[in-house]
Amino acid sequence: MLDYLVTLPRPVKRHILLFIDILLVPLSLFISLVLLFDTLSPVKLLWEAWPLFVMTPIVATPIFLRIGLNRIKLMAFEAHDMRRGAFAALSVAAITAAETYAFNLDLPRAVAVLTGPAFLLLHLGLRTLGRNLLVRRINVGNGRMPVAIYGAGSAGVQLLAALRQDFQMRPVTFVDDNVTLQTMTVSGMEVCSRAQLEAKVRRGEIQRVLLAMPSVSEPRMRRLTQELSEFGCEVHALPTYSELVEGTGLASNLRPVTPDRLLGRDKVDLETPEVARAYAGRRVLITGAGGSIGSELCRQIILCGPQRLTLLDHSEFALYEISRELVPLAEMHGVELVTRLGSVCDPDRMAHIMAESEIDIVLFAAAYKHVPLVEENEIEGLRNNLFGTLTTAEAAQKAGVERFILVSTDKAVRPTNIMGASKRLAELSIQDLQTRSEVTKFAMVRFGNVLGSSGSVIPLFQSQIAAGGPITLTHEKITRYFMTISEAARLVLLAGAYATGGDVFVLDMGAPVNIRDLARRMVELTGLTVRDEKNPHGDIDIETVGLRPGEKLYEELLIGNNILPTPHEKIMRAEERRLSQIEMARILKQIRAAIAANDPAAVRSIIEANVDGFHVAETGLDDVV
Structure with a gap:
């Protein structure tokens, strides 16, 4: 039945959700009467209140449509959508109170007060149940990869919300180095320690770790990636949504170095x-x-x-x-x-x-x-x-x-x-x-030398920087035209x-470029620093390994x-x-x-x-x- 409902067109789903919300209005009225008069068969009260059972759903329907109550996607049902439900419940309570006064019904005013919360509870309960059924349907039997989110902060919570709608990865647990968080539950998911993560990986409960820590420096991120990789699982670093929009996410912290920025001269205009x-x-x-x-x-x-x-x-x-x-x-x-x-x-x-x-x-x-x-x-x-x-x-x-x-x-x-x-x-x-x-x-x-061509020094240096160094230089004084x-x-x-x-x-x-200066420029353009005697706490080492067979210190064109x-x-x-x-x-x-x-x-x-x-x-x- 659930599989059939999931495959229905979006307009049909919206009509079904609207119909359910309309049915909840008289049901809320009934519950409020039952609670108020402490009886499961308030026949006399139902007869007295029949205008409410007829008119309240009719009046509430355009309000539900106006606030888009039936346009809320179940898989994305969150706090913002709950506010819409609360507004709908408040509207139902207000309509009930107004109709009680308008029809001069012999009913306590508390009926209207109880109808609003009853509607809200029913609305949120059914939406949450529907969402959980969909999540369970996705999780069971479709081979989603179990993953852990490293970092239980705001970036991790954003990532969790996205993964709950993903058909390829299934979030299992948060991991955080903060000891106080390790005893807590964040967004309905437990937070475990690194030792617990290692145990879960060994038992096959986790296959991939997603790093959600945008404030961590790139060198520390690389060290953490290496340490977690030793557990025997994949490690990916992911940006937050705001970073993705701005193009400054973790995946792009090592900013690509454009060849023009490395020339050390103005680009020659050859457009003729x-x-x-x-x-x-x-x-x-x-x-x-x-x-x-x-x-x-x-x-x-x-x-x-x-x-x-x-x-x-x-x-x-x-x-x-x-x-x-x-x-x-x-x-x-x-x-x-x-x-x-x-x-x-x-x-x-x-x-x-x-x-x-x-x-x-x-x-x-x-x-x-x-x-x-x-x-x-x-x-x-x-x-x-x-x-x-x-x-x-x-x-x-x-x-x-x-x-x-x-x-x-x-x-x-x-x-x-x-x-x-x-x-x-x-x-x-x-x-x-x-x-x-x-x-x-x-x-x-x-x-x-052509910057960025296959086999050239630029891709080699870029890969070495991405790996955390060191950059291997064949000679301190080697120069090249670029x-x-x-x-x-x-x-x-x-x-x-x-x-x-x-x-x-x-x-x-122009003048030939010293390759060591080029390497330093590449490191600095990626937002990192060179580690040397003047800067022992830098990010990237530059090591001299000696000239390769047949390699010159300098090149000539003529x-x-x-x-x-x-x-x-x-x-x-x-x-x-x-x-x-x-x-x-x-x-x-x-x-x-x-x-x-x-x-x-x-x-x-x-x-x-x-x-x-x-x-x-x-x-x-x-x-x-």
Whole structure:
């Protein structure tokens, strides 16, 4: 029966509640007569009072509708709703008294006085009974997770009220460190100690603990979370409703640090009309489309209105994620979106994609870029970064593609690691290919570190701060150039617009940033402090762990000083030494043989002999310039 009532439409439920409240009016009158005259069969009194039994419900009905007595949701029945019931009871008493006087009934005035409280008791009793039946129905047999609320204050009470209407979690007990509260009941639920909580968790009575203590500091919150996790249960920190509305809840105490706030310089304005003109109505291929740079390129280029955008990635999941995001955007701007799985090292696959999509422009963002990983996997690093670039570029040249833009890195300048060397060789191979290209214009864009990209220092520091520290720093004096993802993507698009053939574009990114200063800034922007000799009671430690294999203390963007301007004052075109076709062919042949032989030592020997400035990174302070 209860299940049937629950499934009824909301208007029907309101009519039922109104009908019940109307029936309670004569029942209240009857109870008041029984109590007043101490008899269960007041037949004579009932006959005397029949106008009240008829008229009082009729007059009270519009009042009930006016105050919304039947619009109170049973599952949300609380003190505020009880005040409506009290007003209704007062109205019933007033109507009864007025009618007794108006009809000149031979009844004691105490009848009206007793009818109001009788109605209130019946109204509250039935509402409470209905609510309890609904709660019992939810709790029994639907697998709700039993949870404990840590903190019996106002935030905990708010959370309890919400969970009583939740279909996934079932509140079992409060937990509080205040000894005086541990002997009390709050909002109908017992308050237990931490030791009692541990026992309940061991018995399987509690599966999750919800922290409802908005005034507790973030470091103490993390320590408490760790301590409670040792009990063997899940621990979640939840905000109050007011904090959720204001966006300052516990879940957001570690405020996200936006890249712009970490640059240490003004963001470069790269909004120019050349970008829109260069890509409007064109057919564009983006390799590595699921990566950090590739995905941002996709977002920005759709706004330029290309005819067709082809996304290529070897990762199925990454391609799925970016395509799912872009489908509505592409439909909005009338762009045909094509997704292709494949490797840039596969010449047949690349040739097929160039032909089927009739590509005009290639933005090449596919690369292995994590320095320590590539340092341990030299063969695959070179195969992907060098020959993947060359394979795609040759396919683009044969297909008559108009422009090919390579995304490179500042680590390619006098590299100290295989990743940087592989990107420098990719640059040289593209410049060599340009000498034999009559149609395709090849160019490359050299970045510093991109804030927030996968594998960058920012997400690492954020996760370390969220875990309570320490932040691991490879060297006290290590510096890097930084740019935002939007700046990086826009620079690639501008390079495509400015390319004349064989160009190397770099962005004026100001002075390099000291990574220790960056770490300190990130800590402070999250509202915490660094723990050091000057501040022994700070929140987050910064530890120096030593340079990783192949890591530099500093990075450079240019080889030499031969710089030419571009139409944009913040973008430079570098003129650098190129290898001859014979030299490049010899190097590629040697590297192919070393890869075929799976000989990392030979690979390193070839790089040392042929990549200008390549040297093994030192770990001492002598590298600082």
